[in-house]
Amino acid sequence: MALRQILNDNHPVLLKPAQEVIKINRGVLRLLDDMNETMRDANGVGLAANQVGVSKRIIIVSSGEETVIELINPYCAQTEGEEVGVEGCLSLPGQYGEVSRAEKVKVKALNREGRDVYLEAEGLLARILQHEMDHLEGTLFTDKALRMVDPEELQSEEKSEEKT
Numbered sequence: 001m002a003l004r005q006i007l008n009d010n011h012p013v014l015l016k017p018a019q020e021v022i023k024i025n026r027g028v029l030r031l032l033d034d035m036n037e038t039m040r041d042a043n044g045v046g047l048a049a050n051q052v053g054v055s056k057r058i059i060i061v062s063s064g065e066e067t068v069i070e071l072i073n074p075y076c077a078q079t080e081g082e083e084v085g086v087e088g089c090l091s092l093p094g095q096y097g098e099v100s101r102a103e104k105v106k107v108k109a110l111n112r113e114g115r116d117v118y119l120e121a122e123g124l125l126a127r128i129l130q131h132e133m134d135h136l137e138g139t140l141f142t143d144k145a146l147r148m149v150d151p152e153e154l155q156s157e158e159k160s161e162e163k164t
């Protein structure tokens, strides 16, 4: 495994839709391993492949404890409700904003074995999934933020430290 550099400053690969994964080959598996290590090193809770410069439809999200969920070609099959919350992003250090997201999502994807996975999530996990799938469309949270939030304002809000 190796650490990869997380791109920021609106690098072009972050601003365009990522390519569907056709074949889960060794390169894809190595990328997944590297993304795990890179996200852990950055204390992030989610990471999309194009954040490390690879334009492929792959995301990983931390589901709370030690578990990391790896999703290849993920898409949102269903959404429910709406919730506004503060988000940050590993690619936009020091920036935070309030974003409206679906409260619950159902996501379909492939796992690293190429098997179908079907994931239901709500709350913070649902938010992270939507944030990461947006990355795959070339969309950053700042494109959708209802308003940006001053980092000092966040001291009182706990969720704010999460970076995706």
Ligand code: ZN
Pocket: 088, 089, 090, 091, 131, 135, 164
């Ligand atoms: Zn992000």
